[in-house]
Amino acid sequence: MRKIIVVLEDNAERIAAMKLRLEDRMPMYDCFFSDDPGEIVEVLTRRKGDVLAVSLDHDLFDRADGSTEITGMDVAEFLSRTEPEFPVLIHSSNAIDADRMQRLLAKNRWSVTRVTPFNDTSWIGEDWYPALRRAIGKSAMPELVPNAEAIAD
Numbered sequence: 001m002r003k004i005i006v007v008l009e010d011n012a013e014r015i016a017a018m019k020l021r022l023e024d025r026m027p028m029y030d031c032f033f034s035d036d037p038g039e040i041v042e043v044l045t046r047r048k049g050d051v052l053a054v055s056l057d058h059d060l061f062d063r064a065d066g067s068t069e070i071t072g073m074d075v076a077e078f079l080s081r082t083e084p085e086f087p088v089l090i091h092s093s094n095a096i097d098a099d100r101m102q103r104l105l106a107k108n109r110w111s112v113t114r115v116t117p118f119n120d121t122s123w124i125g126e127d128w129y130p131a132l133r134r135a136i137g138k139s140a141m142p143e144l145v146p147n148a149e150a151i152a153d
Contacts (some may be wrong), residue, residue, distance in 0.1 A: 087135035
């Protein structure tokens with residue numbers, strides 16, 4: 001099964017821009033987009049070993065049901081109860097709640113990067129995609145072995 005990038009996002013324009021960028025630059029990976037934290041958790045559970053990265057929005061006000069109770073924190077809380085296995089990006093303009101998500105995940109040893117949306121969707125190409133690419137690359141790098149010379153002897 002192919003690796004997958006999972007994105008929690010509710011805004012159709014952002015989703016279209018993110019999909020376009022990922023399909024153009026990372027066509028070798030599957031992508032899953034949803035505005036439903038429950039669906040995101042289900043995919044993260046079902047495809048646990050295939051997840052390359054996850055990107056989470058906090059506020060999901062553009063959902064069809066208009067709920068303000070359902071947020072990206074639901075996914076962050078789920079992840080905080082599991083072992084870290086892939087990088088997490090938080091892409092939210094809600095600084096207070098994005099900080100809460102980041103602190104919760106970092107406290108539980110997750111690698112977390114923050115991106116703040118700006119100027120419609122231009123931030124996706126300028127900040128989000130480069131941050132995603134760096135996070136994926138960093139997680140793929142083997143950890144350096146301290147004092148490797150001593151091991152070689």
